Amino acid sequence: MTAPSARRSLTPWRSRAAHAAVVGWGVAASLAFAVSLPSAYRAVSTVCSAAVCPPASFDAAAAARVRELGIPLDVWALVAIGSITVFALTCAAVGAMLLGAVRSTSGRGHDTAFATAALLFALIVAFPQTLESLATELPALRPAVEVFTSLSLVAFVAWIMTLPEGRLRSSSSVVILISATAYAAMVPIAPALGIPGLAVALGGLTVFAAVAWDVVLRFRERRRSRRRDVPPLGMELPIAVVALVTLAAAGVVQGTAVPRGSLGDIVLQVLLSLVFLALPIGLGASLLRRGIPDGRGSLAAVLVGGVSTGLLLSLFVVGYLAVVAAGADPAFAAVLAAAIVALAAAPVVVGVRGLVRRVARSPRDSARALHDISARLTRVSDPDTVPDAAAAAIVEVFGFADAWIESAERSTPEGAVPVPINHGTTTYATLVVMPRPLQDLAGERERDGLAALAAYLGAVFAAAAREADLRAAHAELILARDAERTSLRDELHDELGPLLGSVVLRLRAAENLVEPSSRALIDGSRRDVTSAVAAIRRIAYGLRPPALDEDGLATAIEIFGRGLSSAGFAVTVRDETSGEPLPSTHQLAVYRIALEAMVNALTHSGGTGCVVVMHRERGDFVVDIEDDGSGGSDAELDPGIGVLSMRERARQVRGTVEHAATAGGGTRVRVRIPGPRTDAGSP
Numbered sequence: 001m002t003a004p005s006a007r008r009s010l011t012p013w014r015s016r017a018a019h020a021a022v023v024g025w026g027v028a029a030s031l032a033f034a035v036s037l038p039s040a041y042r043a044v045s046t047v048c049s050a051a052v053c054p055p056a057s058f059d060a061a062a063a064a065r066v067r068e069l070g071i072p073l074d075v076w077a078l079v080a081i082g083s084i085t086v087f088a089l090t091c092a093a094v095g096a097m098l099l100g101a102v103r104s105t106s107g108r109g110h111d112t113a114f115a116t117a118a119l120l121f122a123l124i125v126a127f128p129q130t131l132e133s134l135a136t137e138l139p140a141l142r143p144a145v146e147v148f149t150s151l152s153l154v155a156f157v158a159w160i161m162t163l164p165e166g167r168l169r170s171s172s173s174v175v176i177l178i179s180a181t182a183y184a185a186m187v188p189i190a191p192a193l194g195i196p197g198l199a200v201a202l203g204g205l206t207v208f209a210a211v212a213w214d215v216v217l218r219f220r221e222r223r224r225s226r227r228r229d230v231p232p233l234g235m236e237l238p239i240a241v242v243a244l245v246t247l248a249a250a251g252v253v254q255g256t257a258v259p260r261g262s263l264g265d266i267v268l269q270v271l272l273s274l275v276f277l278a279l280p281i282g283l284g285a286s287l288l289r290r291g292i293p294d295g296r297g298s299l300a301a302v303l304v305g306g307v308s309t310g311l312l313l314s315l316f317v318v319g320y321l322a323v324v325a326a327g328a329d330p331a332f333a334a335v336l337a338a339a340i341v342a343l344a345a346a347p348v349v350v351g352v353r354g355l356v357r358r359v360a361r362s363p364r365d366s367a368r369a370l371h372d373i374s375a376r377l378t379r380v381s382d383p384d385t386v387p388d389a390a391a392a393a394i395v396e397v398f399g400f401a402d403a404w405i406e407s408a409e410r411s412t413p414e415g416a417v418p419v420p421i422n423h424g425t426t427t428y429a430t431l432v433v434m435p436r437p438l439q440d441l442a443g444e445r446e447r448d449g450l451a452a453l454a455a456y457l458g459a460v461f462a463a464a465a466r467e468a469d470l471r472a473a474h475a476e477l478i479l480a481r482d483a484e485r486t487s488l489r490d491e492l493h494d495e496l497g498p499l500l501g502s503v504v505l506r507l508r509a510a511e512n513l514v515e516p517s518s519r520a521l522i523d524g525s526r527r528d529v530t531s532a533v534a535a536i537r538r539i540a541y542g543l544r545p546p547a548l549d550e551d552g553l554a555t556a557i558e559i560f561g562r563g564l565s566s567a568g569f570a571v572t573v574r575d576e577t578s579g580e581p582l583p584s585t586h587q588l589a590v591y592r593i594a595l596e597a598m599v600n601a602l603t604h605s606g607g608t609g610c611v612v613v614m615h616r617e618r619g620d621f622v623v624d625i626e627d628d629g630s631g632g633s634d635a636e637l638d639p640g641i642g643v644l645s646m647r648e649r650a651r652q653v654r655g656t657v658e659h660a661a662t663a664g665g666g667t668r669v670r671v672r673i674p675g676p677r678t679d680a681g682s683p
Contacts, residue, residue: 018114029121036130043133045077054133062261070324083273088124090280090306095120126152146188153184176210277310307352402434423458478585500533569602570609589649597625597669605629619675626668
């Protein structure tokens with residue numbers, strides 16, 4: 001596996017300066033949000049009669065529509081303030097966790113972390129638009145609020161378009177970002193220029209759709225290149241794109257197709273709140289999956305609280321509207337919706353907690369991680385593929401950016417962590433893990449986890465090495481046995497056979513020289529010796545048939561099949577194999593199994609013949625012996641000495657023998673010999 005190159009990181013003093021700046025910005029954004037909350041509540045709960053109203057407020061017509069739905073403005077104001085407060089707290093918590101992770105890790109990935117934290121703090125005051133309400137009460141703040149909102153929008157778009165490499169994809173991306181900047185600058189002055197609100201909304205939808213297309217192109221390019229020097233994209237990016245496009249689409253339909261204060265408008269605002277709440281939640285889940293330190297579980301608690309609160313608030317609104325639509329009194333609807341939320345609170349929290357554990361589980365539980373890796377490795381049938389399988393399992397379970405196993409000493413890329421794989425006094429290889437940006441591997445718990453992982457892999461590699469040694473010894477034993485059989489066959493055929501043949505000739509000559517009374521004795525001796533010669537030839541042929549070496553496996557089976565034709569049993573042999581032939585030891589095993597299967601078919605099936613087909617299947621050598629008689633599968637078979645002998649011969653060459661019933665009622669014996677192994681790694 002190729003080692004990835006390292007990304008550039010911030011210098012220590014720049015990292016400290018950026019950290020202080022982002023912390024200060026987070027405190028300022030949180031204070032601004034808290035100060036503007038009362039103004040936001042007053043804007044939503046009262047009817048706006050001014051010429052310019054805050055974005056979240058209702059004019060007289062919109063307020064009338066809300067009341068027709070049975071929703072008092074103060075109740076809706078409480079729901080709205082509650083939802084944006086949950087969003088703001090979630091953004092602040094995730095941003096704070098990012099900054100905390102920056103302080104506990106090296107400089108790798110700090111630039112992206114600082115930008116993401118700063119953006120989250122900006123969204124605290126930009127998306128809820130609480131500052132707009134404050135600017136309505138304090139007009140002197142309006143220019144600053146408009147500039148801040150425009151800059152936040154540009155920063156949000158730039159963050160989406162530069163994740164995760166920290167740079168734009170191409171020159172077309174630069175054009176899209178410039179267009180987004182121009183749009184953000186034009187929005188505050190559009191009324192003064194006489195530009196209709198619908199035209200502004202359509203322009204925003206066009207620009208944001210271009211941003212989404214740029215992100216799609218980046219996904220496609222990354223999938224083709226499969227670069228390892230760039231951190232993987234998390235779930236926060238698609239959520240951000242969906243939020244951006246949803247915001248633009250809402251701007252198009254609100255006030256036109258969907259009047260303010262209508263049921264559709266209420267549902268759209270709830271949807272927008274959930275979509276934007278999903279952004280910090282998705283980012284937090286991605287951080288946990290990437291191994292951000294969360295020893296006390298505070299980030300996981302934030303995710304559970306944010307998701308649960310958002311779902312329960314949405315459930316309250318939906319339940320309230322459903323009960324009011326059924327004709328109930330608004331007060332009764334509010335009480336009933338609150339009761340539904342109270343009953344659903346515990347199941348929702350439990351379900352969300354389980355979801356967060358599964359989706360955003362931190363890969364720091366060594367016992368659980370080792371169990372998961374072990375479960376994956378138990379499905380590996382070829383010991384030679386253990387290194388690649390182990391590295392892939394480690395990346396998936398621990399959430400590393402990459403991992404590979406080296407059998408030789410090599411230079412380790414910057415940021416990678418080498419871990420020797422030992423068992424006893426033997427070092428088998430080196431595990432090299434590349435953590436994701438901000439993933440901390442310097443703590444005692446992390447070091448212990450990697451040590452436990454290396455110890456487990458050491459045991460796995462030791463077992464794989466022993467199995468490889470056992471396979472090699474078994475192969476040598478089979479080769480030695482085959483060589484001994486061949487040698488014995490040649491000696492019987494070339495030495496003992498001719499010697500006994502000469503004895504037969506001498507006895508025949510002696511028979512002509514002795515008295516007639518003694519000829520019967522010599523003739524009997526000659527016939528015995530002739531039978532011994534035939535027996536020796538049969539034994540020599542049985543040790544290793546010469547046809548295997550002279551004509552090949554298929555022809556040798558066909559020659560034996562011709563002998564069965566005298567019993568009225570037709571044998572057809574088809575050789576559909578290609579590539580390298582089987583080793584000689586394997587050929588002998590397959591030959592013996594095929595002969596036993598043909599004899600069994602002749603003896604027990606009651607059929608008139610069989611077909612022997614040799615072919616390759618996924619690299620394995622497969623022989624099918626199918627008769628036209630009556631038989632059954634392994635489950636229906638009562639194995640005798642012949643069947644057990646077939647299975648034992650197959651096992652000696654790491655093969656298998658299976659019996660299955662055919663559609664015509666006969667039996668198919670399938671012999672499978674594993675193909676040659678490829679060197680995927682050396683444990």
